[in-house]
Amino acid sequence: MIADLxxxxxxxxxxxxxxxxxxxxxxxxxxxxxxxxxxxxxxRGARRWCRAxxxxxxxxxxxxxxxxxQRRSEAFETQVLPEVDVLYRVALNLTGQPxxxxxxxxxxLTRAWRALDRFDGAFPRAWLLTILRNTHxxxxxxxxxxxxxxxxxxxxxxxxxxTSAVATSPEDIVVGAVFDEVVADALAALSAVYAxxxxxxxxxELTYAEAAxxxxxxxxxxxxxxxxxxxxxxxxxxxxxxxxxxxxPSNAPPPSGREQxxxxxxxxxxxxxxxxxxxxxxERGQS
Amino acid sequence: MSMWTRMMMWLMGRGDEASCAQMxxxxxxxxxxxxxxxxxxxxxxxxxxCRRCGLEVSTFQEIKASLARGxxxxxxxxxxRLTEFGRSLLAGGTVDEDGPPARS
Numbered sequence: 001m002i003a004d005l006x007x008x009x010x011x012x013x014x015x016x017x018x019x020x021x022x023x024x025x026x027x028x029x030x031x032x033x034x035x036x037x038x039x040x041x042x043x044r045g046a047r048r049w050c051r052a053x054x055x056x057x058x059x060x061x062x063x064x065x066x067x068x069x070q071r072r073s074e075a076f077e078t079q080v081l082p083e084v085d086v087l088y089r090v091a092l093n094l095t096g097q098p099x100x101x102x103x104x105x106x107x108x109l110t111r112a113w114r115a116l117d118r119f120d121g122a123f124p125r126a127w128l129l130t131i132l133r134n135t136h137x138x139x140x141x142x143x144x145x146x147x148x149x150x151x152x153x154x155x156x157x158x159x160x161x162x163t164s165a166v167a168t169s170p171e172d173i174v175v176g177a178v179f180d181e182v183v184a185d186a187l188a189a190l191s192a193v194y195a196x197x198x199x200x201x202x203x204x205e206l207t208y209a210e211a212a213x214x215x216x217x218x219x220x221x222x223x224x225x226x227x228x229x230x231x232x233x234x235x236x237x238x239x240x241x242x243x244x245x246x247x248x249p250s251n252a253p254p255p256s257g258r259e260q261x262x263x264x265x266x267x268x269x270x271x272x273x274x275x276x277x278x279x280x281x282x283e284r285g286q287s
Numbered sequence: 288m289s290m291w292t293r294m295m296m297w298l299m300g301r302g303d304e305a306s307c308a309q310m311x312x313x314x315x316x317x318x319x320x321x322x323x324x325x326x327x328x329x330x331x332x333x334x335x336x337c338r339r340c341g342l343e344v345s346t347f348q349e350i351k352a353s354l355a356r357g358x359x360x361x362x363x364x365x366x367x368r369l370t371e372f373g374r375s376l377l378a379g380g381t382v383d384e385d386g387p388p389a390r391s
Contacts (some may be wrong), residue, residue: 073377079353084369089362098362105369113376183353201319208321227315233350 058143061279072116078114079124086125087132089204090214104139108132129206129213187229187235195227201226301336318347329390361374 087108107133107244112119119127187195200211201222208226211218296302310333316322317330330345334341363377 076377081370081373084373085361085366088366088369092361098365101310102369106372109291109369109373109376114372167340179349180353182358183350184357187354187357202351203357205355208319223315226319230347230350233354234346237350246381269384 005186016104073122074211076113077121078118079117079121080128082110083125083128084109086204087128088133090129090200090206091136092205093199094132096212103131104136107139111135126210128211129210133214133216182237182240183233186233186240189236190229192233194225194232197225198229198233199223301332303329303332304336305333307333307340308339310334310337310344314344314347317344318351 080255087105088101093105095104111131112128188200197211200206200214208219208222211222215222291349296304310330313322313326313330
């Protein structure tokens with residue numbers, strides 16, 4: 001009965017590999033399960049299923065078909081053009097030069113227009129950011145070959161808790177007129193790897209996944225870099241002298257609904273050394 | 288947090304509250320709004336009760352807000368030019384110096 005089903009016949013040329021595997025007692029090894037069948041080039045198993053479901057939004061290109069061209073234009077208009085703003089901001093971040101950034105986005109848009117037929121329609125921003133990154137790398141390599149061999153070496157260390165060399169209690173940092181300038185200086189003084197991650201996440205407001213697409217690193221690496229970058233900024237704020245006992249600024253949100261008032265907490269925190277902040281406060285009080 | 292503290296918190300109905308260590312671990316994701324709703328509820332419960340973590344979070348929120356304010360604002364004219372460029376791709380279709388778009 002099974003042999004009568006269509007596609008099971010021995011004469012079907014598309015299923016040569018399946019017949020071979022059915023004839024031999026050995027199933028596929030662990031690594032070769034998802035590899036393409038050499039004779040036909042088809043993928044096996046789950047990966048084949050996934051690929052089959054990822055239908056392109058446009059389908060195969062046929063320039064003579066006006067309907068497909070129309071769909072292509074609509075896809076570009078609805079999925080790509082709204083992201084131009086984000087692309088330009090990220091390009092500014094990558095290149096640092098407005099003119100360069102504009103060229104880069106133009107290149108990326110041209111590439112996106114060409115590659116639109118291979119785009120599956122999910123997550124257009126991530127797709128565009130990947131294109132932007134590849135375009136940027138190509139441009140930089142064309143300009144200065146050999147420069148981008150290993151830009152991230154030695155920078156990725158595991159995230160630790162409150163890695164603050166200069167322990168500063170949060171209320172010591174003044175939010176004033178100079179605050180923005182000092183933060184900008186601190187960001188500029190950061191190592192480029194961390195500064196770029198912080199800029200992508202905080203200034204360009206990308207998610208970690210999107211920033212990971214831009215940087216070409218895993219999401220966890222982005223989180224680690226953002227973590228270290230922010231703490232670096234904070235250390236520099238402390239080093240720049242923006243500390244010392246000062247009242248809370250009026251524009252900062254008050255600590256609402258907490259159990260203790262600051263006056264009570266000053267006394268309550270003193271005998272406990274669980275937290276680096278309280279330890280630092282006691283040290284300052286003694287010195 | 289000691290077992291005794293945990294038990295007292297459980298008796299006070301604060302059993303599912305996040306600890307300071309968890310707050311520290313998820314601080315960045317919390318700032319960027321990228322924690323899942325369950326953890327978010329636990330962290331906010333903790334922030335209601337813990338002054339130090341609250342101050343820590345508000346400090347980093349200030350830094351984040353300052354970075355967002357201080358970032359170079361993209362030139363609207365450039366964005367408009369780029370959008371025009373995209374539309375020209377749409378309209379012209381295949382015209383650019385590299386030749387027609389590759390067919391897949």
